[in-house]
Amino acid sequence: MLDDSTTPQRLYVDGYKLSDEMLSAGTLPxxxxxxxxxxxxxxxxxxxxxxxxxxxxxxxxxxxxxxxxxxxxxxxxxxxxxxxxxxxxxxxxxxxxxxxxxxxxxxxxxxxxxxACGFCPFAMATASGRHALVERYRREPHAGAQALFLEFVARSLNERQTLIAGGSAAELVDAAGLTEVQAHYEALLADKPHAVYEVRRLTRRSSKRTDGRGITARSVRAVAHGTREQMTRQLAAQPGDRHDGPDGITRHVLRARGTELPSLEHFYVVCPAVVEDKARPGFDEWWQEATSDAVLF
Ligand code: SF4
Known part of the structure; x- marks a missing residue:
């Protein structure tokens, strides 16, 4: 934002940033x-x-x-x-x-x-948009690194969340051989404190149609903080089965995402400690209800 004048001299670069909002919620546009x-x-x-x-x-x-x-x-x-x-x-x-x-x-x-934001999924939705973005990342490797960082955080909490449907910004950067972007991204990642997060996701039955999907809700909670290496060791001590995803992210899975409703997912994962603990009101009751023997037989 420029200063409040017809002849602005200063540019204020702090303030609200969409990227901060996305990171603290662990999500993407x-x-x-x-x-x-x-x-x-x-x-x-x-x-x-x-x-x-x-x-x-x-x-x-x-x-x-x-x-x-x-x-x-x-x-x-x-x-x-x-x-x-x-x-x-x-x-x-x-x-x-x-x-x-x-x-x-x-x-x-x-x-x-x-x-446009350097992580705009709308810009990445077309071949010409992706081409323009690759050229932008070549000129502005920091913008590319930030997009990869956002995608990594969101994807850690939900393997389906990427910036490109059916692909990812990480694959785009890799295919374009943008090594400078990858180096900036690795440096960004190494620099951040990390956490082990417990993630629970629940899709309820629709209240209108018995076979329909209802609300999907998520609970994210940091259970430990430290360096990336410390948290990787901590993850190994968490309950659940170790699962090395095709996205290169290791999770300790207590419940894999199912297709039956209510659908439940429960795992631990290491991720930069930028995501705030969050669960929608009533989540714990829904979770308890859905995991009770009566519902699951
Ligand atoms: S549509 Fe794209 S450029 Fe516009 S705010 Fe969303 S992410 Fe940013």
Whole structure:
């Protein structure tokens, strides 16, 4: 954020960061549903500023959805109010990204690259997006390392959580031979205090359909803290069967994820100690209910 002036001199790099939120929750931006990452990282930060600048007056909120992004504009217009009117000039002009970057290049002499989090799963969802990201990681190995770090933390707690559906950012970096990114990532990992986490995950039966899936809830709790080496030794002393996953992560598994409902998963894993202990209210009762003999026969 630049300082509050028409001639800013300072850039404040601290404050809310989506990556911090993701790490403390041990999760990743979700491809499905509403883009909550964007709501948190942009909407929640901008809304108070807009409210302060417009001070109750009517205003147009200009958004740069490009030609071809009419659906995004339609979705955004749902948030119009008596005061706020979304305005999408690029759609009116028929300008797409290429037209915009050409214009910027004409005016400034520079070609502007797309701005996005370095760990954006939406940017990784297409071949051209992944190609652009690899080029970005080549220029900014720290951004690549951070993406790998986020993915590793989330994946440690849930083997299915990766930044690329059916693959992973780790595989992308590996295939592209980005050794500098991998070196930064290893250094980042080695530098962090670690913890042994106990992870329990539960998918309930739907309350509406007896054979349907209900809510999935997770409980994450650190049971020991120390260096990576200490925690690796500590994990060996935890109960459960040792399982070396295809993701290269070792877990001590008490209950493997099942397909029957309620579905339960319970394991210990070593992970950088960046994730906060968390369980949704009522989790322990649900867990007890689901693990009781009466339910499991
Ligand atoms: S750039 Fe991607 S990850 Fe970052 S807030 Fe936007 S949609 Fe979410």
């Amino acid at each position: 979700q491809l499905g549903g509403a883009r909550m990452c964007s709501v948190h990282a942009k909407g929640n930060c901008l809304d108070p500023i807009i409210a302060s600048v417009t001070a109750g007056r009517r205003y147009r909120h200009v958004l740069g959805f490009e030609a071809g992004e009419r659906a995004r504009a339609t979705k955004d217009a749902v948030f119009n109010t008596e005061r706020r009117t979304g305005w999408y000039p690029l759609l009116e002009w028929g300008w797409d990204r290429t037209r915009c970057t050409d214009f910027i290049a004409e005016v400034t002499g520079r070609r502007w690259s797309k701005s």
